Amino acid sequence: MTGLDDFPLWAAILVSLLLLLGSGLTLLGTIGLVQFKSFYERVHAPTLGTTCGAGGVLIASILFFSVLQSRLALHEVLITVFVTVTTPVTLMLLGRAAIYRDRIEGKDGMPEFDSGEPPSDGSSAAGG
Amino acid sequence: MSATILLWSVTLSQWMLVAAMGCAAFRVVRGPRAQDRVLGLDALYVAAMLLILTFGIRTGSTIYFEAALVIALLAFVSTAALAKFLMRGEVIE
């Protein structure tokens, strides 16, 4: 952290706030991962880290390098796009795998999800 | 002044991310089932990627960006492969 003496104060404060927000939300997400009781509750916890957590740290990084090099440093956008696109895919796969395994083992409390009936159209007919 | 602010906030957020990695590692070790471990591994990867990015801010060098990108790629591929394995018992069908 040398050579930062002419780094503007407003940017330093903004970068710090974004960093603390992002890492704090990531930490809260993983605390939820420890705290929640069942797997299906735990699926919700890491999304805190991958949406606002990663977003805060990445925007902080973009801002820091843009001010430091006094040109727009946008390559962190790639990681942002990549993380936001891939996380839902992996969590969806995990959720499907979990419910498949729970059904195979005949665990209690798993909802029935019959595939035979047509959907009960009531108010939904107008929605399409 | 601004260097002090940045140093303190980067240090603090690095400690928070290390704690996050610890919590995720706890879930990987404790389980109780395989899908919980995979979920913990995914969170561990994300926290590690963010930690690498804060190292980039600390040193002021962009060389860490590539490492973070590779970690993000590995996180996606490994979690997807493991979830697929849990579903079918095979990675490639």
Place this chain on the structure above:
Amino acid sequence: MRRVLPYPLLTASLLLMWLLLNKFSLGHLLLGAVIAYGASWAMTALQPAKPRIRRWDLIPRLFFRVLGDIFRSNLAVATIILKGKRRQRTPGFIVIPLQLRDPTGLAVLACILTATPGTAWIEYHADNGRLMIHVLDLVDEQAWIDLIRDRYARMLSEIFE
């Protein structure tokens, strides 16, 4: 046009990605254009289903709506975690009958629901259009069903169908 450049959006985004990874210069612009062009031709061998977007003007509105919802539900889930065991929560599954049938629209809906903390996509049956999601704080089942239908599914079917 279609025969020369089979996937214009894919080619443009690959070129943009190349220029973001490397520093901008004329050489990288040419090299990236050649690589993106080749990759888009390689994509034709896979023959992916082409999504047809009918309403381009709705996409920015959807984007900002999702961004706001992600931020708000981040705060909601963060308070749930902070309050810990002191507050009673009832997590649960909901089954939602959906009218949306377009595969791209369903994929986008899945990404939106999973990326928002508090809701997770679990299962979808294509033959009867039923979707099962898991909700972290389930207070009113019908309110969630209406929310997902009115806020996202209707807009997605306007965009894609």
